[in-house]
Amino acid sequence: MPAAPAPLRKLGFLTIGLFDPEAPAAGHESTLQVIQLGERLGFDSAWLRHRHLQFGISSPVAVMAAASQRTSRIELGTAVTPLGWENPLRLAEDLATVDLLAGGRINPGVSVGEPMTFDTVRHELYPDSADVEDFSHARAERFARLVSGEPVREFSGKQGVVEEFSNRVEPHSPGLRERLWYGAASKKSAVWAGSHGFNLLSSSVVFPEPGEEPDFARIQQAQIRAYRDAAAAAGQPSGRTRVSQGLVVIPTDSATPAQREKYQRYVDERTPRTAAPQGPRRMLFARDLIGTSEQIAGQLYAHAGFQEVEEVAFALPFSFDHDDYVQILTDIATKLGPALGWSPAAAG
Incomplete structure (x- = not known):
């Protein structure tokens, strides 16, 4: 096995929160139980994907609020919330509220751009303003200003006998601004972040630069380095520029034969899309990593992108069952994590 560039400092996992449309409550309960399990296993963080008009978590802020009351230590994040679906001021209010309820454990990850399949939903999402909505990085800048507590208006103070108003988003959660993340798949977005x-x-998705060789790991490495260079040039303190990698890993150490067979079918179905760039932007997908924890650790140590990070949020496969997630998370925490130099967090 190649030598590790540095011990893994923080270990997290990412889930879509899949549910049966005929029994959505059960799927959300499963997600909460998975997060509780993650805390017991010593994971540092649990991250929620954000899905709209699909059978996954559409309101991660609400799920994080529920999870914050069932856990005491594990950090909770979104990876990512597409801001094109959001009013930045309202989102800032909700996130600050949940962060205070969670004791400062919320890590909001966001992205920008036109909402997915926008033409099918614009008449409901933005019936009067779809043609003038700004889906650029400016939307994320506005969101960050609102979270940081910058004034949003001149008006504040008392009006009447009991009504008192603030000129910033309330509640304000100190430290939340430093825990904002940006999901970048291109060099341009990484530099902006x-x-x-x-x-x-x-x-597990990157967009190569024009003429760049379609090597996922090298492209990811270059984007991470460009991010760090941009942060340093902007005078960002090194301790304030965290980087997390989110590949799909499926350790099979304690899996049953039936689980191994199911997992391999899943990987086999997804592997062809990783063979060549996809679409006009030449989108590249990373290969899912499946095998024993020792085998996966060896592949990660040889991965140029992984060599750049000290934090990961391994993505759980979309369509598995609750028992599968229990097995995978247990193997990650007890076998793969230690093989990468990670130590579980102490109980809260």
């Missing part, structure tokens, strides 16, 4: 004081979420 670094220069604007966001932490970096690097996942």
Whole structure:
């Protein structure tokens, strides 16, 4: 096995929170139980994907609020919330509220751009303003200003006998601004995140630069380095520029034969899309890593992107069952994590 560049400092996991449309409460309860399990196993963080008009978590803020009351230590994040679906001021209010309820454990990850399949939903999402909505990085800048507590108006103070007003988003949660993350898949977005004081979420998708060789790991490495260079040039303190990688890993150490067979089918179905760039932007997908924890650790140590990070949020496969997630998380925490130099967090 190649030598590790550095011990893994923080270990997290990412889930879509899949549910049966005929029994959505059960799926959300399963997600909460998975987060509780993650805390018991010593994971540092649990991250929620954000899905709209699908059978996954559409309101991660609400799920994080529920999870914050069932846990005491594990950090909770979104990876990522697409801001094109959000009113930045209202989102800032909700996140600050949940962060205070969680004791400062919330890590909001965001992205920008036109909402997915926008033409099918614009008439409901923005019936009067779809043509003038700004889906650029400016939306994330506005969101960050609101979270940081910058004034949003001149008006404040008392009006009447009991009504008192603030000129900033309330409640204000100190420290939340430093825990904002940006999900970047291109060098341009990584540079923007670094220069604007966001932490970096690097996942299993990248967009190569024109003429760049379609090597996922090398492209991810280059994006992470560009992020750090941009953060340094902007004067961001090194301790404020965290980077997390989010590949799909499926350890099979304690899996049953039936689980191993199911997992391999899942990987086999997804592998063809990793063979070549996809679409006009030449999107590249990372290969899912499956095998024993020792085998996966060896592949990660040889991965140029992994060599750049000290934090990970391994993505759980979309369509598995609750018992599968229990097995995978248990193997990650008890076998793969230690093989990467990680130590579980102490109980809260």
